[in-house]
Amino acid sequence: MFIIIIAGINHFFDGEFEFPSFLGENNQKTVDGEVSVYFLDVDQGDSILIVTEEKTVLIDAGERDQGENVIADLQKYDVSTIDYIIATHPHSDHIGGFPDVFSYAAESDNLNIKNVIMPDLPDSKVPTTRTYEKFLDGIEANNISPQFLDSTMEIDLGSAVITLLPPQGTDYSSLNDYSICAYLDCKDTTFFFTGDAEKEEEEDLIEAGLINRKADILKAGHHGSRTSSSESLLEIISPKYAVISCGTDNSYGHPHKEAVSRLENYCDKIYRTDLEGTIICTVNQDGVEWSFDK
Numbered sequence: 583m584f585i586i587i588i589a590g591i592n593h594f595f596d597g598e599f600e601f602p603s604f605l606g607e608n609n610q611k612t613v614d615g616e617v618s619v620y621f622l623d624v625d626q627g628d629s630i631l632i633v634t635e636e637k638t639v640l641i642d643a644g645e646r647d648q649g650e651n652v653i654a655d656l657q658k659y660d661v662s663t664i665d666y667i668i669a670t671h672p673h674s675d676h677i678g679g680f681p682d683v684f685s686y687a688a689e690s691d692n693l694n695i696k697n698v699i700m701p702d703l704p705d706s707k708v709p710t711t712r713t714y715e716k717f718l719d720g721i722e723a724n725n726i727s728p729q730f731l732d733s734t735m736e737i738d739l740g741s742a743v744i745t746l747l748p749p750q751g752t753d754y755s756s757l758n759d760y761s762i763c764a765y766l767d768c769k770d771t772t773f774f775f776t777g778d779a780e781k782e783e784e785e786d787l788i789e790a791g792l793i794n795r796k797a798d799i800l801k802a803g804h805h806g807s808r809t810s811s812s813e814s815l816l817e818i819i820s821p822k823y824a825v826i827s828c829g830t831d832n833s834y835g836h837p838h839k840e841a842v843s844r845l846e847n848y849c850d851k852i853y854r855t856d857l858e859g860t861i862i863c864t865v866n867q868d869g870v871e872w873s874f875d876k
């Protein structure tokens with residue numbers, strides 16, 4: 583089933599003039615052109631595909647059993663090159679699908695992966711799991727030297743700019759708080775991606791001045807957990823839409839009603855992959871267009 587909803591973003595110019603966020607000093611490189619963000623349906627996990635007119639980014643690849651689904655989606659959406667893979671943090675519901683994706687890229691001519699970016703973890707937090715080993719093996723099989731993000735990185739994607747924010751702490755108890763977060767600035771629309779960042783990381787990124795402006799669309803942290811999407815984050819991001827990536831009847835009870843309730847105070851609409859399937863947000867000159875592929 584494929585459904586399309588069109589929602590204008592001309593709210594910037596309704597009533598009082600509000601300075602568009604894309605004109606911020608960090609975002610002068612954005613140019614006209616369509617950008618599509620696919621929140622892939624990977625059951626309980628995250629996988630987000632960003633396609634601009636020039637570049638493709640894949641943020642996470644879901645659980646171990648979702649690699650083949652992600653590959654099928656890459657084929658379905660005509661992706662033959664991934665310019666940047668961003669592994670937000672090394673939990674299996676985010677990196678588990680990557681080994682299959684890396685194998686597919688290494689063994690066929692149908693997919694080329696150019697760069698891999700992951701958080702720069704303290705030594706004591708580096709996982710020793712088989713999933714993480716296979717993830718590293720896959721990177722090596724594609725002759726890629728991974729980049730460990732230790733400071734803010736801005737990447738020009740042509741019709742968008744992505745700004746990667748490194749985790750700020752070194753002694754978080756949860757690996758979730760080592761998630762790479764990111765602003766994606768298209769010409770008139772801004773996204774904010776969170777990985778599984780929880781309240782502690784959100785607060786530290788705010789304190790560091792790295793979460794410092796609004797975004798139209800928020801990928802809610804940690805699958806809509808009550809420990810993420812804090813009021814202090816929402817006050818700054820002030821999202822018009824939120825997307826929650828979680829599995830049907832997942833054992834964690836995601837999304838938690840406390841988080842949904844906080845999001846509802848800001849958002850006109852909250853989309854969920856467990857209800858809608860793959861959620862596609864396309865940004866072009868006419869505004870924001872949502873479609874769903876289930």
Ligand SMILES: [Zn+2]
Nearest residue numbers: 627675778804
């Ligand atoms: Zn997760």
